[in-house]
Amino acid sequence: GQQVMQIPQxxxxxxxxxxxxxxxxxxxxxxxxxxxxxxxxxxxxLIQLVKxxxxxxxxxxxxxxxxxxxxxxxxxxxxxxTDVGTYFCGWAAGNKLTFGGGTRVLVKP
Amino acid sequence: DVKVTQSSRxxxxxxxEKVFLECVQDMDHENMFWYRQxxxxxxxxxxxxxxxxxxxxxxxxxxxxxxxxxxxxxxLILESASTNQTSMYLxxxxxxxxxxDTQYFGPxxxxxxx
Numbered sequence: 272g273q274q275v276m277q278i279p280q281x282x283x284x285x286x287x288x289x290x291x292x293x294x295x296x297x298x299x300x301x302x303x304x305x306x307x308x309x310x311x312x313x314x315x316x317l318i319q320l321v322k323x324x325x326x327x328x329x330x331x332x333x334x335x336x337x338x339x340x341x342x343x344x345x346x347x348x349x350x351x352x353t354d355v356g357t358y359f360c361g362w363a364a365g366n367k368l369t370f371g372g373g374t375r376v377l378v379k380p
Numbered sequence: 381d382v383k384v385t386q387s388s389r390x391x392x393x394x395x396x397e398k399v400f401l402e403c404v405q406d407m408d409h410e411n412m413f414w415y416r417q418x419x420x421x422x423x424x425x426x427x428x429x430x431x432x433x434x435x436x437x438x439x440x441x442x443x444x445x446x447x448x449x450x451x452x453x454x455x456l457i458l459e460s461a462s463t464n465q466t467s468m469y470l471x472x473x474x475x476x477x478x479x480x481d482t483q484y485f486g487p488x489x490x491x492x493x494x
Binding site for chain 1: 413425480488
């Protein structure tokens with residue numbers, strides 16, 4: 272069956288540095304969505320990627336969908352304390368979304 | 381803005397009690413979902429609904445049931461609460477479609493079962 276891994280589970284980042292979180296699938300994905308959950312908050316939709324090789328940017332966040340549509344990444348440049356939270360990828364599995372385990376990001380000032 | 385509200389932010393119940401978690405959305409969305417969130421396990425789908433009086437099992441439906449009598453309201457029911465149902469419960473909604481559209485989440489209910 273389909274297996275999707277989100278890595279890493281935890282990420283400690285020095286403020287000002289870059290980091291990347293990944294979602295890797297064993298099978299082709301029709302689309303992928305990214306959500307952010309601040310501490311004590313609820314997941315909030317960030318972006319959806321649909322096309323092979325698609326790259327989208329939101330300020331310091333860069334989202335990429337692999338050419339084979341089997342992996343996706345979220346890259347954050349010049350990390351700020353406002354980037355703290357858990358980032359989830361979600362993908363269509365049948366007629367519903369399934370979410371990865373999330374990457375919990377902690378920022379060291 | 382889409383607003384999804386949940387009846388309680390925090391709830392404490394005793395083992396064996398019947399528990400109702402309510403969710404209301406104000407954007408006329410067709411689809412509604414219930415998830416539970418546990419550390420290290422991400423978001424796991426309990427039940428979802430595409431229409432009034434319609435429901436489908438998610439990945440972990442055991443021990444839960446749902447009710448959708450009106451389009452804007454989706455209730456999660458724990459018939460007999462157990463300690464392993466202590467968790468954060470998140471409701472979400474999405475527009476008409478196949479259930480894979482963007483989801484809008486409520487603030488969550490942190491349920492503790494003693």
